[in-house]
Amino acid sequence: MSDMSEFEIFLATAPGLEATLCDEVRLKGFKRPRAVPGGVTIRGGWPEVWRANLWIRGATRVLARIDSFRATHFAQLDQLAHKTPWKTFLRPDIPFRVEATCSASRLYHDGAVAQRVATAIRDVAGAPEAETADVIVRARVDHDTCTLSVDTSGALLHRRGHKQAVNRAPLRDTLAALFLHQCGYNGSEPVFDPLCGSGTFVIEAAEIAARLNPGRSRHFAFEHLATFDAEAWAQMRAVKSERPPSVHFYGSDRDAGAIAMSKANAERAGVSRFTTFRQCSISDIEPPEGKPGLVIANPPYGTRIGDPAKLAPLYNALGRTLRERFPAWRLGLLTTEPALAHATGLTFLPTSAPVPHGGLKVTLYRTPPLA
Template sequence: MKDFEIFLAALPGLEAVLCDEVRNKGFKQPKAVAGGVVTRGGWPEVWRANLWVRGAGRVLARIDAFRVTHLAQLDARARRVPWGGVLRPDVPFRVEASCAKSRIYHSGAAAERIETAIREALGAPASAEAAVTVMARIDHDLCTISIDTSGELLHRRGHKEAVNAAPLRETMASLFLRQCGFDGQEPVLDPMCGSGTFVIEAAEIAARLNPGRSRSFAFETLASFDAEAWSRMRAVKSQREPAFRFAGSDRDAGAVAMSRANAERAGVGAFTDFQQAAISEIVPPQGPPGLVIVNPPYGTRIGDKARLAALYRTLGQVLRQRFSGWRVGLVTTEPALARATGLPFLPTGAPVPHGGLRVTLFRTAALP
């Protein structure tokens, strides 16, 4: 196959931040669109996107697109897709379809037609549990056929076992770090570190470790896969020793132990520090001013917010008194809680969906 469109999925509201990362990683003319970023390339670019890009949730290879207005037409056209160049006859697949504002409106019937076309054209078995997913999107009568090349969602880096309740996804954490201007050249502190996501992501960015280094991907079972070329790509090491350390603290001893274990598994234990400490006890780590980034509790029940306002007030007070020159990034569902810190926040972007809620990143410039 020649170059085709590659779609990197992002959470709504973070498309422009992901586009910035994709551009910086050297992909061709990336463009932010609803729900993600599109670029163009061949299979090596697909592999590279899965291995390198921190903020993408999944990577789709768009292998064909055509107009259809009824199921018989879809059936005929699906048989002309060059499945043999992408799928293997011995590897199970499944089809997911969605329809919007189209004359074909039954997604189940559309998925069934495409599945039958693949089975009869290729002989590959269909299975609801298959790791390889063919995705069909029929929007305004335009059917786009994509292959999900990632498999498991990309926030599952492959080296984090322990997580706390409602953890922030690594993909989201990396994009929030980028929005705060973090590029690996300064220290980072998370004073409510939970399972260590922000600290570990920051340390990996600074150490230039590929986010996909510890896991496998669905594209490894496709007909287009070249194991030797992939092995060479994975073998390229850009790792470096960070100039700073990355620190996390939490009042919960279990969270601190969890963060340390996760950092060791990620290979960044040597340049991360995790300590048990209350918010009132935090002090700047050694080195120049950097970034404090924190995802405090939000308080989804009535009555929680009054209790949490005191915690946010203490956090703001400590940061204003002890962290002159540092920037702050704070993630919360509640603008009122962010305001309780008394910190001089910059204008915010759109809220981002997270675990059934919508969270906003509040940022400051360097504190006076």
């Protein structure tokens, strides 16, 4: 790959959420988004890489795919990896590290592949290798095809720099954004999380409505690359798209510590003006004034926090309270346990495939507007 003006860019997400991420990427105006296993591909250059890191809410990382070739033995890998234009994007003064994965290939040893690629980088670009380097080159050998990418994000993209306080088993911001999208949320209706924990759903919904870029408060690995243009990046970041939301966002939790965390996180995210958090139990929640919207919750489930049998009354209380007090609102409910979802007594729309989260598989259960 000699021409690096346009290349394939891969936006990773949790398996099962590829189509939802593709919808977001398309709505943000990126070229030729295509859902593939594990994420979405687009075409573009380095400005598109920067923009994807800055704008996209549902991606966990952004990889710039810089080369791809067939390799069935190590001599071939050595030769072709030395032809990759490493100097184009790696700086000789910035350390790098290589992470490799191999599947269904004659090159099956991850460590040996990583070693060969690292040697090629040192020889061609003169960059130093370090175990703790921020710049990561990823080598993936699948069915004898080696794909070389640079991880342009660095820390995973759910680490947005706002949520310093978290409770047990927190939901990642990236997942929250995609689940909100699956519930049909687009920023024009109120959102209420009655089990808000550290406030992830409420804050994410408020940021979407306020058109705040998810990557606005953090740094990225691409800032260490030879292709980085600090002036162009500063101009991109300086473009302001914010607007005051037309609606408000609400969270409640029976735990006072959770409410304190949520308020602090909302303040850091710059959305405290649009959010209200209140300590109360599920049976005490009331719909806010104004038009109906979306109730969304990530309650405890037995394999995560607590015993499933003991949690059924919580789900039952949630369903009963929503039926009685939240007419015309919709519910989005995350759980690993179908029995707990159905303990709400609510009627759900067809579900999609479970999504990996914290070593478990969670399913989003959605209702139509409640009668």
